[in-house]
Amino acid sequence: MAKTIKEKLSEFDDSISSASTRAGRTIKRVENMTKAGVDAEVQALQMTKQSPTQQQYDVRDVEAFQKLAADTRVGVPITQQQVNALIQDTNDNLGSAPLPAT
Numbered sequence: 701m702a703k704t705i706k707e708k709l710s711e712f713d714d715s716i717s718s719a720s721t722r723a724g725r726t727i728k729r730v731e732n733m734t735k736a737g738v739d740a741e742v743q744a745l746q747m748t749k750q751s752p753t754q755q756q757y758d759v760r761d762v763e764a765f766q767k768l769a770a771d772t773r774v775g776v777p778i779t780q781q782q783v784n785a786l787i788q789d790t791n792d793n794l795g796s797a798p799l800p801a802t
Contacts, residue, residue: 724772730762731769
């Protein structure tokens with residue numbers, strides 16, 4: 701099947717975009733496929749076959765992308781301030797004793 705001009709332009713845009721932009725587009729594509737009724741197993745297989753780093757995707761990954769798409773329609777599930785605090789906390793506690801199992 702020959703690619704349309706729109707598909708070629710989209711591929712070019714993907715190739716020059718940042719990783720965060722490509723991630724966002726991938727989440728949106730998963731959302732679009734899900735809305736169109738494409739089975740999660742089919743989506744996972746396609747992403748596995750297309751992965752530029754040979755990642756293996758499964759239905760749980762697709763479901764996680766769907767959750768993220770739902771969250772990001774209305775906000776973000778984690779803010780930059782929270783990220784910074786979690787990273788700082790982790791760095792501050794490197795080498796400390798692990799918490800006991802409960």
